Amino acid sequence: MIRTGLGYDIHRLKRGRRFLLGGVEIPFAKGEDGHSDGDVLAHAVSDALLGACALGDIGGFFPPSDPAWKDADSMELLRNVYARVKQSGWKVVNLDCVIICEKPKILPFRELIRKSLAEALETPVENIFLKGKTKEGLGTVGMGKAVEVIAQCLLTKE
Numbered sequence: 001m002i003r004t005g006l007g008y009d010i011h012r013l014k015r016g017r018r019f020l021l022g023g024v025e026i027p028f029a030k031g032e033d034g035h036s037d038g039d040v041l042a043h044a045v046s047d048a049l050l051g052a053c054a055l056g057d058i059g060g061f062f063p064p065s066d067p068a069w070k071d072a073d074s075m076e077l078l079r080n081v082y083a084r085v086k087q088s089g090w091k092v093v094n095l096d097c098v099i100i101c102e103k104p105k106i107l108p109f110r111e112l113i114r115k116s117l118a119e120a121l122e123t124p125v126e127n128i129f130l131k132g133k134t135k136e137g138l139g140t141v142g143m144g145k146a147v148e149v150i151a152q153c154l155l156t157k158e
């Protein structure tokens with residue numbers, strides 16, 4: 001059996017916050033706002049995995065209204081999601097992601113982020129890919145006010 005999953009997330013960028021992508025901190029003047037640590041990539045990947053298995057979504061598992069998830073480590077949430085996916089018998093075939101922001105440049109951090117996600121999802125780094133895109137200055141993301149992620153995964157089950 002094979003199943004695809006799609007995840008999307010957007011976070012506002014704010015001064016005084018860390019810019020985290022897949023557990024990797026990127027030096028930048030602003031970071032993702034959020035109830036958790038704001039790791040927009042970890043959130044989109046979590047939703048892609050849960051969607052592929054039809055298990056739910058991260059808003060349902062870790063509601064922002066719940067103080068338990070205040071400043072939560074989103075990679076911890078992703079590992080929790082992956083444990084549920086694995087328990088249902090699914091394995092990651094591959095994951096591909098698009099990170100959309102005007103700044104900072106994602107490319108210098110790509111290998112670190114791939115490695116971090118590969119470890120969390122217990123899969124070789126070759127199965128994980130991501131790329132950065134800008135919005136060419138258009139809209140909210142183009143004005144540098146937010147960062148967006150689209151994530152797509154393929155899962156398999158014997």
Ligand code: MG
Binds near residue numbers: 040043
């Ligand atoms: Mg989020």
